[in-house]
Each structure stands twice: as C-alpha cells, then as structure tokens.
Amino acid sequence: MTATGNTRVIGIIGPPCSGKSTVARQIESMGGVWLDADKIxxxxxxxxxxxxxxxxxxxxxxxxxxxxxxxxxxxxxxxxxxxxxxxxxxxxxxxxxxxxxxxxxxxxxxxxxxxAEYVILDVPLLLESGWQSDCDEVWCLSVPPDRHHALLAARGWDRDELKRREKRQLPWGEKRRRSDWVIENDGSIEELTKKVRDRLGR
Known part of the structure; x- marks a missing residue:
C-alpha cells in the first residue's frame, strides 16, 4: 500500500454479512472516521x-x-x-x-x-477500483461458510444475486492474498473486537 501520513487509512473488504460494519463502527467509536461509500x-x-x-x-x-x-x-x-x-x-x-x-x-x-488517527475506507470493489493505493493497509473479513450462509439467510440475501455480484469481482482467494490482514470472523463480537484492538495496539 502506498498511502503516507500520520492518519492510518485502513481499507476494509469482505462479502455481505461478514462483519465489515461491526469493525468500522468499532474503529469509529475509537475516534476514527468511517467513509462508507454506499452511504455517500x-x-x-x-x-x-x-x-x-x-x-x-x-x-x-x-x-x-x-x-x-x-x-x-x-x-x-x-x-x-x-x-x-x-x-x-x-x-x-x-x-x-x-x-x-x-x-x-x-x-x-x-x-x-x-x-484523525484512523480512517476506515469502506468501498465496494476496493481492490478492483484501485482504492488500495490510498490505504496504508487492507483488511479482509472472512466468515466460515456455514455461518455465512446462515447470516445471509437471516438478512434476506438472495444467493443468486450474491453470485451475480461476485462475478464482477476478483475471486475471494485473490482478495485475501492481496490483503495485509485477513480477519477470521469465526467467534463472538467480543472476540472480533479484541482482534481489532490487538491489531491496532489498543
């Protein structure tokens, strides 16, 4: 990643229902700035x-x-x-x-x-559209398949629509490889919070 300066810019990627918003809100609560491209x-x-x-x-x-x-x-x-x-x-x-x-x-x-100490850059197709050059690091959320399927169903996601969206993206294996940190979201929110705090040294 090529961003420089005192502000730590973190690009965040992951499939729907993987925990991106949870991580972004956590860092926002620590005084960070959450730039949510969908909202913008x-x-x-x-x-x-x-x-x-x-x-x-x-x-x-x-x-x-x-x-x-x-x-x-x-x-x-x-x-x-x-x-x-x-x-x-x-x-x-x-x-x-x-x-x-x-x-x-x-x-x-x-x-x-x-x-600002941190900025979370939450942009769909972050890697595909070149936003990683604005980041100091990229974090990739990963969820075990069974758990992810259950979360998608609970949120009303259509599996076919998800597959159509993924066709426009890099394979997730490639995204993981290009990321600086893969967050395995396989536990509780408290466990996810601890992983993020440990990463940030907080």
Whole structure:
C-alpha cells in the first residue's frame, strides 16, 4: 500500500454479512472516521445535478410527486438480468460514481488535515477500483461458510444475486492474498473486537 501520513487509512473488504460494519463502527467509536461509500453514493441521489442527469437519461417517471428521486423506480430500471437493465446500470454508475469518488477523496483529505488517527475506507470493489493505493493497509473479513450462509439467510440475501455480484469481482482467494490482514470472523463480537484492538495496539 502506498498511502503516507500520520492518519492510518485502513481499507476494509469482505462479502455481505461478514462483519465489515461491526469493525468500522468499532474503529469509529475509537475516534476514527468511517467513509462508507454506499452511504455517500446514496446521498448523491439527493443532489439536484444528479437528479437532473437521471431525468435526462431515464425520464421524469423516476421522480416522486415532490420532485425527489424514487429509489424504487431507479432500482426497477437498473437491477435485472436483461441487457437493457445492465446498460441502464452502467449509465447510473457513470453519473453517481465520479461524484462519490470525489466526495470520498474530499473527506479523506479532511480527515488527514484534522489528524484523525484512523480512517476506515469502506468501498465496494476496493481492490478492483484501485482504492488500495490510498490505504496504508487492507483488511479482509472472512466468515466460515456455514455461518455465512446462515447470516445471509437471516438478512434476506438472495444467493443468486450474491453470485451475480461476485462475478464482477476478483475471486475471494485473490482478495485475501492481496490483503495485509485477513480477519477470521469465526467467534463472538467480543472476540472480533479484541482482534481489532490487538491489531491496532489498543
């Protein structure tokens, strides 16, 4: 990893329901800054320039009566297996992703300027999109298969949808190899917390 400075920037990766948010909240409670790309991307959907761009692409039917964006209508347009849905998803990403990336970079710079001790960079496809160059280290969450399947089922995840998402990613074996630390989340939350504190020397 190539990031430098007093702020320790930690990229965090792992499949859904692997414990990423638990680790991020823990470090946030220790005074760290959690940059959640999914949350930042959703915030972009409230920007007037983004709404205008999406209306130009998809029509006024994506708006609610109050002029705000209907996330449900957008989801209906872009999530599907058809070529049309895939093309619309690429269009959505071309509008939202550059703005999200800039917001993350601005927040990361602000954290460094304020001498935050830690930043958790929680970005989907972190390795695939090159964000590891902004990190001092990358942590990868790993969960035993049986436990992971149970967690996915409890959260209502569709296994086929998960497989479709994974096709867009590096294999998890490769992600583990590229990570600086693999966190085996195979115990209680307290045990996971201790592993993180030990890693940080806290």
């Amino acid at each position: 991307a959703k915030e972009q959907l409230t920007r007037s320039d983004v709404i205008d761009a999406l209306v130009r692409e998809f029509g006024a039917g994506v708006l609610l009566d109050d002029g705000t964006l209907s996330r449900e209508k957008i989801a209906d347009l872009v999530f599907g297996s058809s070529d049309e849905s895939k093309a619309r998803l690429k269009t959505l990403e071309s509008i939202v992703h550059p703005r999200t990336r800039q917001e993350i970079r601005t927040a990361l710079q602000a954290a460094r300027e304020h001498h």
